[in-house]
Amino acid sequence: MDGKNTNTEIVRVENVRKVYHDNGVPVDALRGINLTVSPGDFSVIAGPSGSGKTTLLNIVGTLDKPTEGKVYLDGEDVASKTRRELADMRLRKIGFVFQAYNLNPVLSALENVEFTMMLRGIDAGKRKRKSLALLEELGIGELANKRPNEMSGGQQQRVAIARAISNEPRLVLADEPTANLDSETAVKLLELMERLNHEDGITFVFSSHDPQVIERAHRLLILKDGQIVTDKVNK
Amino acid sequence: MIGKIAWRNILRNKRRSLILIVSIAIGVVAMVLTDAVSIGMMRQMLTNQIGADAGYIQVHKKGYQADPALKNSIADTAPVRSVLSTDTASCEVSERLRTFGLVSSAYNSSGVSIVGILPQKERKVTTVHNYMVEGTYLSGNPGDIIISTATAEKLRVGLGDKVVIMASRLDGSVGSEACRIVGLFETFDSGFDQTHVYIPMQTAQQMLDAPGRVSEFVVNPTDTKRTETVAAQIESDLPAGFEVLTYKQMLPILVMQLQLYDQTIYIFYAIIAIALIFGIVNTMLMAVMERTHEFGVDMAIGMANRRIFTMILTEALYLGVIGTAAGLVVSFAIFIPLSHSGWNLAMFSESLKSVGVGTTIYPVLAASSLINTILIIPLSAVIGAVYPALRAIKLQPVEAIRAS
Numbered sequence: 001m002d003g004k005n006t007n008t009e010i011v012r013v014e015n016v017r018k019v020y021h022d023n024g025v026p027v028d029a030l031r032g033i034n035l036t037v038s039p040g041d042f043s044v045i046a047g048p049s050g051s052g053k054t055t056l057l058n059i060v061g062t063l064d065k066p067t068e069g070k071v072y073l074d075g076e077d078v079a080s081k082t083r084r085e086l087a088d089m090r091l092r093k094i095g096f097v098f099q100a101y102n103l104n105p106v107l108s109a110l111e112n113v114e115f116t117m118m119l120r121g122i123d124a125g126k127r128k129r130k131s132l133a134l135l136e137e138l139g140i141g142e143l144a145n146k147r148p149n150e151m152s153g154g155q156q157q158r159v160a161i162a163r164a165i166s167n168e169p170r171l172v173l174a175d176e177p178t179a180n181l182d183s184e185t186a187v188k189l190l191e192l193m194e195r196l197n198h199e200d201g202i203t204f205v206f207s208s209h210d211p212q213v214i215e216r217a218h219r220l221l222i223l224k225d226g227q228i229v230t231d232k233v234n235k
Numbered sequence: 236m237i238g239k240i241a242w243r244n245i246l247r248n249k250r251r252s253l254i255l256i257v258s259i260a261i262g263v264v265a266m267v268l269t270d271a272v273s274i275g276m277m278r279q280m281l282t283n284q285i286g287a288d289a290g291y292i293q294v295h296k297k298g299y300q301a302d303p304a305l306k307n308s309i310a311d312t313a314p315v316r317s318v319l320s321t322d323t324a325s326c327e328v329s330e331r332l333r334t335f336g337l338v339s340s341a342y343n344s345s346g347v348s349i350v351g352i353l354p355q356k357e358r359k360v361t362t363v364h365n366y367m368v369e370g371t372y373l374s375g376n377p378g379d380i381i382i383s384t385a386t387a388e389k390l391r392v393g394l395g396d397k398v399v400i401m402a403s404r405l406d407g408s409v410g411s412e413a414c415r416i417v418g419l420f421e422t423f424d425s426g427f428d429q430t431h432v433y434i435p436m437q438t439a440q441q442m443l444d445a446p447g448r449v450s451e452f453v454v455n456p457t458d459t460k461r462t463e464t465v466a467a468q469i470e471s472d473l474p475a476g477f478e479v480l481t482y483k484q485m486l487p488i489l490v491m492q493l494q495l496y497d498q499t500i501y502i503f504y505a506i507i508a509i510a511l512i513f514g515i516v517n518t519m520l521m522a523v524m525e526r527t528h529e530f531g532v533d534m535a536i537g538m539a540n541r542r543i544f545t546m547i548l549t550e551a552l553y554l555g556v557i558g559t560a561a562g563l564v565v566s567f568a569i570f571i572p573l574s575h576s577g578w579n580l581a582m583f584s585e586s587l588k589s590v591g592v593g594t595t596i597y598p599v600l601a602a603s604s605l606i607n608t609i610l611i612i613p614l615s616a617v618i619g620a621v622y623p624a625l626r627a628i629k630l631q632p633v634e635a636i637r638a639s
């Protein structure tokens with residue numbers, strides 16, 4: 001996608017620790033994480049509940065700051081950025097897919113996709129054309145004018161994926177994207193993401209504890225008590 | 236697109252938006268109508284005083300305004316008459332001889348301004364003839380007098396009775412005349428009523444032994460906007476020894492009140508604006524807090540703080556504009572019939588009469604009150620949204636997304 005960067009790593013996480021304070025009691029959510037994500041990766045972070053998956057994804061996505069350690073996005077040290085620069089980085093480089101879809105309830109499917117392009121300053125005609133094409137590609141073209149509350153969970157998550165990739169990000173982060181879906185829908189959604197990864201070279205990192213999802217990962221990272229206990233390539 | 240989102244968010248909680256729009260509209264109605272009634276009342280006080288007695292322009296002998304005594308009346312009116320005959324095209328002109336004196340019955344007496352008038356001309360410059368409650372206005376018969384109902388009550392006299400008027404003459408002797416009451420008047424101003432009686436010019440000149448003398452010439456331009464121009468023309472044409480005054484100089488306190496009002500109204504505007512701002516802060520804060528989760532998502536997908544801020548302010552602006560429009564529609568719906576029929580305040584008639592307003596107020600909608608409303612109210616709505624918007628952009632994305 002971003003031609004000149006394709007050979008460098010997108011994300012580098014170095015010795016990241018995250019300590020939460022729960023009513024004054026320190027909770028070690030992450031304990032020394034080292035990780036790199038390269039272009040074209042299709043990685044799953046697995047692990048039991050409370051192992052730190054969400055915490056790690058939030059830190060990689062610059063939504064949260066590590067207590068210790070470094071995070072580099074496209075070679076840039078995230079800690080040195082202002083809030084505004086981070087928002088801009090997320091807008092241009094990262095697409096987010098959430099467990100609860102989190103589409104804007106007052107916008108149609110099409111407008112939800114257009115929204116992120118509007119934030120990038122893409123003009124109305126172009127973003128509309130592109131959003132429609134994306135929805136078509138994801139098999140939900142006929143839902144363009146529907147609001148989120150008129151769509152099923154699977155449909156909403158497809159719109160969310162369209163939104164996440166609309167700005168051609170370097171990386172899509174998805175925290176348990178299929179957890180709210182039935183297994184048939186979950187598999188279809190996963191096939192979609194695989195296709196986008198395979199055909200369009202979009203890099204995905206997502207978390208899951210769904211065995212069906214985990215087995216499709218190209219690279220599997222298993223978290224346990226805030227540490228990566230397994231990092232292996234599947235296929 | 237931000238505008239579209241803002242608009243849809245307003246429609247999202249219709250009940251809350253409606254309540255806010257209605258409160259804004261009430262503020263607008265309060266502002267516009269209070270202003271219209273106050274300005275109407277002020278202008279009425281002024282036009283009433285001009286209409287009852289002062290007129291728009293008066294010509295005196297120099298010094299009469301400072302000391303309105305008989306000796307300061309004009310002895311030789313010829314120069315004035317000649318100037319007025321050329322300078323008062325499309326004006327109504329009248330003349331009076333006026334002095335302080337006593338009006339007495341067998342029962343009581345009262346200090347008053349005794350005003351000698353030319354009834355046919357006076358009718359055209361003042362309005363007392365419209366306020367006759369019994370009998371008729373003066374017709375010019377020597378020895379007739381009209382007094383107010385208040386004076387009649389005080390003297391315990393009625394229509395057809397005789398009263399004696401007395402006043403000092405130029406030579407210091409006292410002139411008096413027995414006059415027959417042909418009419419009783421009652422105007423909008425009880426103070427004025429108690430202090431004025433009218434007799435024919437001829438009777439006044441005789442009683443005061445002041446033949447040919449005139450205290451004041453009254454000039455009313457048909458187009459009252461020409462007051463200053465006409466006054467200036469007369470003044471420049473008159474020889475020295477005369478003074479030309481407009482109502483602004485004759486009724487300085489009233490004119491000052493009008494000017495003062497223009498300033499004090501801003502205090503009233505400020506009170507309404509502040510009340511509105513608090514209402515908006517409250518409601519918008521509630522709306523923003525309900526959408527915490529959504530703002531978290533917006534931030535995650537890269538929406539800059541300034542855009543979130545703008546979006547919230549835009550919502551408030553729309554609410555402010557809609558509320559203002561609705562308020563203006565309601566204001567006009569109330570104002571238009573009221574400005575024709577007047578607002579009858581008979582229940583406050585005593586106090587209104589004591590300030591010279593009359594019992595019916597005709598509200599006046601000034602362009603400035605509309606402009607002020609259109610600027611102040613939507614701006615207040617936007618100001619009220621600033622704090623909620625600041626709260627929204629202070630949210631931490633992770634925590635905001637976790638909120639449901």
Ligand SMILES: Nc1ncnc2c1ncn2[C@@H]1O[C@H](COP(=O)(O)OP(=O)(O)OP(=O)(O)O)[C@@H](O)[C@H]1O
Binds near residue numbers: 028029
């Ligand atoms: N805001 C917070 N305050 C305090 N403790 C927290 C907070 N967020 C997470 N934790 C703790 O950090 C640890 C890691 O949580 P995290 O949500 O990252 O796990 P997870 O792997 O995503 O779990 P799940 O599968 O349930 O989503 C847990 O012990 C959790 O209780």
Ligand SMILES: [Mg+2]
Binds near residue numbers: 053054055175
């Ligand atoms: Mg989690």
